[in-house]
Amino acid sequence: MNVEVVNTGTELLLGNVVNSHLAFLAQALFPLGLRIQRQVTVPDGDAIRDALKESFARADVVLVTGGLGPTTDDITRDVTAELLGAPLLEDREVLAAIHERFARRGFALTERVKLQALVPRGAAVLPNAHGTAPGLYFEKTENSPHLFLLPGPPRELKPMFNHSALPILRRILPPGSVAECRSFTIPGVGESAVEAEIGEALLAIPGIELGYCARPGSVDVRCIGSKEMLDRAEEIIMGRFREHVVARDGRPLEAVIVGLLAARGAKLAVAESCTGGCLSNQITNVPGSSAVFIEGVVTYSNDAKTRLLEVDAVLLGEHGAVSAAVASAMAENALRLSGADYALSLTGIAGPGGGTEGKPVGTVFIGLAGRGGVVKTHQHHFPTDRETFKYLASQTALYHLHKTLISPP
Amino acid sequence: MNVEVVNTGTELLLGNVVNSHLAFLAQALFPLGLRIQRQVTVPDGDAIRDALKESFARADVVLVTGGLGPTTDDITRDVTAELLGAPLLEDREVLAAIHERFARRGFALTERVKLQALVPRGAAVLPNAHGTAPGLYFEKTENSPHLFLLPGPPRELKPMFNHSALPILRRILPPGSVAECRSFTIPGVGESAVEAEIGEALLAIPGIELGYCARPGSVDVRCIGSKEMLDRAEEIIMGRFREHVVARDGRPLEAVIVGLLAARGAKLAVAESCTGGCLSNQITNVPGSSAVFIEGVVTYSNDAKTRLLEVDAVLLGEHGAVSAAVASAMAENALRLSGADYALSLTGIAGPGGGTEGKPVGTVFIGLAGRGGVVKTHQHHFPTDRETFKYLASQTALYHLHKTLISPP
Numbered sequence: 001m002n003v004e005v006v007n008t009g010t011e012l013l014l015g016n017v018v019n020s021h022l023a024f025l026a027q028a029l030f031p032l033g034l035r036i037q038r039q040v041t042v043p044d045g046d047a048i049r050d051a052l053k054e055s056f057a058r059a060d061v062v063l064v065t066g067g068l069g070p071t072t073d074d075i076t077r078d079v080t081a082e083l084l085g086a087p088l089l090e091d092r093e094v095l096a097a098i099h100e101r102f103a104r105r106g107f108a109l110t111e112r113v114k115l116q117a118l119v120p121r122g123a124a125v126l127p128n129a130h131g132t133a134p135g136l137y138f139e140k141t142e143n144s145p146h147l148f149l150l151p152g153p154p155r156e157l158k159p160m161f162n163h164s165a166l167p168i169l170r171r172i173l174p175p176g177s178v179a180e181c182r183s184f185t186i187p188g189v190g191e192s193a194v195e196a197e198i199g200e201a202l203l204a205i206p207g208i209e210l211g212y213c214a215r216p217g218s219v220d221v222r223c224i225g226s227k228e229m230l231d232r233a234e235e236i237i238m239g240r241f242r243e244h245v246v247a248r249d250g251r252p253l254e255a256v257i258v259g260l261l262a263a264r265g266a267k268l269a270v271a272e273s274c275t276g277g278c279l280s281n282q283i284t285n286v287p288g289s290s291a292v293f294i295e296g297v298v299t300y301s302n303d304a305k306t307r308l309l310e311v312d313a314v315l316l317g318e319h320g321a322v323s324a325a326v327a328s329a330m331a332e333n334a335l336r337l338s339g340a341d342y343a344l345s346l347t348g349i350a351g352p353g354g355g356t357e358g359k360p361v362g363t364v365f366i367g368l369a370g371r372g373g374v375v376k377t378h379q380h381h382f383p384t385d386r387e388t389f390k391y392l393a394s395q396t397a398l399y400h401l402h403k404t405l406i407s408p409p
Numbered sequence: 410m411n412v413e414v415v416n417t418g419t420e421l422l423l424g425n426v427v428n429s430h431l432a433f434l435a436q437a438l439f440p441l442g443l444r445i446q447r448q449v450t451v452p453d454g455d456a457i458r459d460a461l462k463e464s465f466a467r468a469d470v471v472l473v474t475g476g477l478g479p480t481t482d483d484i485t486r487d488v489t490a491e492l493l494g495a496p497l498l499e500d501r502e503v504l505a506a507i508h509e510r511f512a513r514r515g516f517a518l519t520e521r522v523k524l525q526a527l528v529p530r531g532a533a534v535l536p537n538a539h540g541t542a543p544g545l546y547f548e549k550t551e552n553s554p555h556l557f558l559l560p561g562p563p564r565e566l567k568p569m570f571n572h573s574a575l576p577i578l579r580r581i582l583p584p585g586s587v588a589e590c591r592s593f594t595i596p597g598v599g600e601s602a603v604e605a606e607i608g609e610a611l612l613a614i615p616g617i618e619l620g621y622c623a624r625p626g627s628v629d630v631r632c633i634g635s636k637e638m639l640d641r642a643e644e645i646i647m648g649r650f651r652e653h654v655v656a657r658d659g660r661p662l663e664a665v666i667v668g669l670l671a672a673r674g675a676k677l678a679v680a681e682s683c684t685g686g687c688l689s690n691q692i693t694n695v696p697g698s699s700a701v702f703i704e705g706v707v708t709y710s711n712d713a714k715t716r717l718l719e720v721d722a723v724l725l726g727e728h729g730a731v732s733a734a735v736a737s738a739m740a741e742n743a744l745r746l747s748g749a750d751y752a753l754s755l756t757g758i759a760g761p762g763g764g765t766e767g768k769p770v771g772t773v774f775i776g777l778a779g780r781g782g783v784v785k786t787h788q789h790h791f792p793t794d795r796e797t798f799k800y801l802a803s804q805t806a807l808y809h810l811h812k813t814l815i816s817p818p
Contacts, residue, residue, distance in 0.1 A: 035423070038456065042446075051447075107602055191480055192479035278690045392564070
């Protein structure tokens, strides 16, 4: 089945909003054995018509997001009705739901709002629990694919997709074997060296699909295939790179770490300066992280480092806040004060300002304190923009913790 | 000028990575008066050829990301050379830079790595300060657009684009008037009501381009045009919705807040539970936030709330951690302990577990303490996935602070 996604929305092409729909839909479709072959973003307006026409000609399943709302630039519903030759009919149930929603919120019902109750003939209505405009589903015909029109706002799209679109997809899908995806993150080795060392052995697994993706300081080797294929691939990769490799089953590193900590009943505390809450935020994105994450502090000022983490003011004066000594003290004290089993700390210069010759923008010191109060520090340099720096520094701290967690005692 | 972006990378279509390139490129191109008309994502492999061919036929400028690396699935360079009929020639300078880079890192130089030194005849090399593969630029011809091949990893792409691609674009662009973009975020009113109230008046500004985008609990009205047009639009919008509106010049709410606080020399502290560092992370994404952000604490456990924020254990027992009383105590104590002028607190249930009948998943209490120790609390309900909940709750806390900051004393 050839699946395509059409995202509509001028705000996406202006860069006001990052497109999170594609990753969400891709992750939701993969377990059904569905892979997105192409995604296109077009602005609100006539370009939607061209994009839909092209996708209709190529794909078996097309998922469209956005353009279902009440304003004049919302034309996805009209364009689809026109392309499919389906007249728009007012749907009483949808109209009643809109009436009720507006009455509950005390909003006035304008004429344009009522347009959202128009449904092209033959379409199934996908109820919108978190917004006004319903989604729509059209069965495949000779000239058109299975077509889903979904709302643009993520908090409307995600529940609607899970509750209404997924059951339809499960029903229309031909039964078949579903592949799995496993990613192996290998830090400290170049992309070409990884492929040179294991590429041939992996390719000798019949039917496996491989991909290599360079990450900052690491390489992702992505394997797709049956469980048997992936077990063989894992054996090859682990045989060569056992020391550092993170196997992810599609999970982010923070989810792997929460799992490892939970399995051994260990607790984590975090002390951040330059990453400003980014590391705590990554960890607490993982459902169930409350079982392992005790607390985090974001000590941007020196005063906060002293008051919340009891970092010695003399130490701060002597070494500067961005130093191995302060990273070490932050981790050690966070461990002791919180009663955690592990503590991570970060202090550095996110930029764009604040760099010096000896400590340029992008410098970061990472501290890791473990049971028995052992503290290790690591220095890294990520000369990039502020947000990327925060992300990379946080992920690198997690790599250090991961290495400790998988090392034999 | 018709601009298109082609993002290559199977990982994007598998949902392993969110595409951050589009927003970056869009924001960088806008000040030059360039708007992206279409963006497409294709997997590594032959689909790249089709996507390039289609964009070549439509666009004046095409920006391609990804597929320049050393592994066998990196074919952007080869496909481009083939489409343009340009033979690949080894570039000595590029090869020398690769040699030096690998020697410095102690990596072995494989044959595949050297392929990255192949440059199609006629292309200009865009040096890669943070990776191996250089970018490439091809001048417009009768049959092909201005073409930029850029690396996939964000930390390679962003500096290369800023340092090498932008100067070329400035050189080739015809001089003309550059439009501005201003967004107005209007909370508490429906999308259709906003358009009904001000849509006609805004459309009466000749030449203005308008867009409406529904956000959780608010609507963005996007205006593009000359400074004069935008000033008129601002007058109309402020005249009708002055009380709450946030004018953003394309800036996120957290940047507006950092600006307001900095202008009055005020400091902010943050006490988070359910949002797990998300709010601190949003604020510290803003360059210069260290001037206004003193500290944040992420008190996931009750024990942490007591120790770091001195929240009374009896209060926690009586009301529960998710309550207006605890939100109020968190904000009040964060203000007092940090010495800040404003403190925000959040306590709630991010889910997917942990909900009860009286306090379902998605419940959040937000506390805001200001000078003189005045504390207000607000209750909201965002029934959505965990990450979206954290984002929405954090943005809503910022809205409450914004309203306080712009209110007359």
